[in-house]
Amino acid sequence: MPRPISATLSLSALTQNLNIIRGFAPDSKVWTVVKANGYGHGISRIWRSLSSTDGFALLDFNEAILLREAGWQGPILLLEGFFTAEDLDIVGKYHLTTAVHSDWQIKTLAEAQISQPVDVYLKVNSGMNRLGFPPARTGAVWQQLRELKQVGELTLMSHFATADSVEGVDAQMAAINLAGQHISGPRCLANSAATLWHPQTHHDWIRPGIIIYGASPSGEWKDIAHTGLQPVMTLKSELIAVQELKAGDRVGYGGRYHASGPQRVGVVACGYADGYPRHAPTGTPVWVDGVRTTTVGTVSMDMLAVDLTLCPQAKIGSPVELWGNYLPVDDVATACGTLGYELLSALSPRVPVSVTDE
Numbered sequence: 312m313p314r315p316i317s318a319t320l321s322l323s324a325l326t327q328n329l330n331i332i333r334g335f336a337p338d339s340k341v342w343t344v345v346k347a348n349g350y351g352h353g354i355s356r357i358w359r360s361l362s363s364t365d366g367f368a369l370l371d372f373n374e375a376i377l378l379r380e381a382g383w384q385g386p387i388l389l390l391e392g393f394f395t396a397e398d399l400d401i402v403g404k405y406h407l408t409t410a411v412h413s414d415w416q417i418k419t420l421a422e423a424q425i426s427q428p429v430d431v432y433l434k435v436n437s438g439m440n441r442l443g444f445p446p447a448r449t450g451a452v453w454q455q456l457r458e459l460k461q462v463g464e465l466t467l468m469s470h471f472a473t474a475d476s477v478e479g480v481d482a483q484m485a486a487i488n489l490a491g492q493h494i495s496g497p498r499c500l501a502n503s504a505a506t507l508w509h510p511q512t513h514h515d516w517i518r519p520g521i522i523i524y525g526a527s528p529s530g531e532w533k534d535i536a537h538t539g540l541q542p543v544m545t546l547k548s549e550l551i552a553v554q555e556l557k558a559g560d561r562v563g564y565g566g567r568y569h570a571s572g573p574q575r576v577g578v579v580a581c582g583y584a585d586g587y588p589r590h591a592p593t594g595t596p597v598w599v600d601g602v603r604t605t606t607v608g609t610v611s612m613d614m615l616a617v618d619l620t621l622c623p624q625a626k627i628g629s630p631v632e633l634w635g636n637y638l639p640v641d642d643v644a645t646a647c648g649t650l651g652y653e654l655l656s657a658l659s660p661r662v663p664v665s666v667t668d669e
């Protein structure tokens with residue numbers, strides 16, 4: 312028998328999430344972001360359920376090739392563009408759309424021998440200071456690209472740093488509007504947070520990622536609980552042992568948890584080598600046999616411990632959900648000081664994954 316841990320993916324939730332997202336931005340086309348192997352879900356498992364999208368966005372050439380070879384014929388956007396001149400052969404061969412964020416990429420395009428023009432997303436640095444040209448140069452760079460025979464369709468692109476917080480998008484929108492004041496081409500700006508909360512950013516194409524998978528861009532499940540977005544991944548396991556502690560007994564590596572009185576503790580077949588965060592503190596929520604309880608002690612490589620005080624009926628073999636339908640990944644992430652993005656995309660390859668239509 313395999314270890315009892317597994318992940319299930321709800322394909323109907325994926326399709327429904329995409330439909331809900333279209334409802335938020337009915338006049339925009341959608342780049343469904345599937346970078347990091349579909350935020351840990353596995354591109355090859357999920358892409359067909361998302362095939363009503365207008366395009367897929369990612370940044371790894373291997374993932375782009377995988378999608379093409381799996382049969383996706385629509386647009387594919389490389390969010391970080393090409394990394395070397397040789398990459399342009401792959402861009403051409405697989406008909407990819409590429410971001411352009413640096414002068415060397417323009418020079419490389421200008422010198423490239425390519426049979427078909429490449430569609431380009433010109434990236435503006437509107438304040439995040441990761442990738443892109445300064446707003447003041449954008450008009451000139453657009454013109455420079457427009458004049459290259461190697462360049463096909465041109466789109467203006469930028470990315471928001473604080474669309475999920477009270478700071479919002481106003482300062483970055485002002486920079487983008489300045490950058491694009493003499494540019495009449497299409498625009499692509501909105502990540503998940505901007506898609507949900509800043510309709511003025513929607514324009515021609517949106518780029519939702521995390522909400523496709525039913526987790527919150529703010530890290531707070533309550534922020535999306537009313538939208539109808541559904542968790543796609545459920546990570547589950549079972550109790551493989553139960554310990555009866557007495558006052559003063561300790562649990563796990565470092566003996567960091569001390570029982571203050573008699574206490575039943577369950578041992579779950581799930582650890583950090585499965586993708587569960589090692590830094591999850593005592594008190595991280597976990598669902599055991601129908602009850603929301605908490606972890607106790609340090610997470611091991613292959614196991615973690617849970618408090619069974621609230622579930623006296625739980626025994627060896629009882630079901631455990633680490634996150635998913637009963638327990639939003641956002642709630643687990645919040646307890647760990649991170650986001651659902653990190654937990655989902657860190658799912659370990661050793662965890663068997665199955666898909667369901669429910």
Ligand SMILES: *Cc1c(COP(=O)(O)O)cnc(C)c1O
Nearest residue numbers: 344390470502503518519520521
């Ligand atoms: C990851 C990413 C997205 C999607 O972000 P979410 O917050 O998951 O919606 C959009 N655009 C770019 C450039 C990205 O890198």
